[in-house]
Amino acid sequence: MKKFLVIGNPIEHSLSPVLHNYWIKNNDIDAIYEKRKLNENELEKLISQVREKKINGLNVTVPFKRTIIPFLDELSIEAQKTQSVNTIYLKGNKVTGHNTDIIGFETSIKKLDYNLNNKKVLILGAGGVVPSIIFALIKMKVSKITISNRTREKAENLKKLFENIELTEWGVVPNFDVIINATSLGLKKEDKINLDFSSISKNKFFYDVIYNPAETNFLKNGKKLGNIALNGKLMFIYQAFSAFKIWHGIEPDVNENVIKLLDR
Ligand code: ATR
Numbered sequence: 001m002k003k004f005l006v007i008g009n010p011i012e013h014s015l016s017p018v019l020h021n022y023w024i025k026n027n028d029i030d031a032i033y034e035k036r037k038l039n040e041n042e043l044e045k046l047i048s049q050v051r052e053k054k055i056n057g058l059n060v061t062v063p064f065k066r067t068i069i070p071f072l073d074e075l076s077i078e079a080q081k082t083q084s085v086n087t088i089y090l091k092g093n094k095v096t097g098h099n100t101d102i103i104g105f106e107t108s109i110k111k112l113d114y115n116l117n118n119k120k121v122l123i124l125g126a127g128g129v130v131p132s133i134i135f136a137l138i139k140m141k142v143s144k145i146t147i148s149n150r151t152r153e154k155a156e157n158l159k160k161l162f163e164n165i166e167l168t169e170w171g172v173v174p175n176f177d178v179i180i181n182a183t184s185l186g187l188k189k190e191d192k193i194n195l196d197f198s199s200i201s202k203n204k205f206f207y208d209v210i211y212n213p214a215e216t217n218f219l220k221n222g223k224k225l226g227n228i229a230l231n232g233k234l235m236f237i238y239q240a241f242s243a244f245k246i247w248h249g250i251e252p253d254v255n256e257n258v259i260k261l262l263d264r
Helices: 016-026 040-051 077-082 101-111 130-139 152-161 217-224 233-248 256-261
Strands: 002-008 031-037 057-060 087-091 094-098 120-124 144-148 166-168 178-181 205-208 228-230
Touching: 002 016, 016 031, 016 233, 016 256, 040 057, 040 087, 040 094, 057 233, 077 094, 077 130, 087 233, 101 130, 101 233, 120 130, 130 144, 130 152, 144 152, 152 166, 205 217, 217 228, 233 256
Parallel strands: 002 031, 002 057, 120 144, 120 178, 144 166, 178 205, 205 228
Antiparallel strands: 057 087, 087 094
16 A cells, blocks of 8 residues: 655645545555654655655645755755745655645636736745745746745745845735735734735735635635635645655546635
């Protein structure tokens, strides 16, 4: 039986096992997908287990997407550019790190039939998933990317990876077509983002990376002001879809049942 794992710290709330085990069962694959909470000093040993084929694939989540990199043999172009790895597999005899958050984000937008070409995008936050979002936005040819993060230093670090992005102070809302919440504000139902959107015109696009709760106050507010709103559920599903395809060579179904698996 093949073995797959998602690693992170914390990890209790990860829904990756639910999704992958559903697809594994549906496709009659002899495998199991589990979650494991790790400390940083356990990463090296875990990667040797991938090299020895004791573990067949890994997903990586906060806070290890970057810190796992020194232990890998090879990175995909996407993982290299974003310095962020969420999917690991053995390619030949090389433990390879890839980033499927990028394609996850891109697919979620495409499914909505929204065209990002030439749009001005404001990203709130500068955490683990933001390099992947920036990579996807550049690929989709947006005209401008501005980052607003409470800790400016972290936004400045992103500028080292992507020199064309702009930075703005936390609390300042420049003109945008698309605004993306990539902060952890909203994970708790009562969380509010203290920004004033009252002067923006309608028909903007509010995107929240958070999908649980399904509708954060950020999205509620966006909708109330007459804008399009989308949560991060499809991004999550499609990053998993791409990892599944890499590991098993099969494109799993994405349908209402799969989407419902994440409603909790
Ligand atoms: P990490 O930073 O470890 O990668 P993350 O969950 O990916 O973790 O990122 C959390 C994001 O939410 C960060 O951008 C964080 O801002 P800081 O860099 O200033 O910490 C942001 N965030 C969390 N709580 C916040 C709050 N109360 N107000 C504003 N931003 C907040």
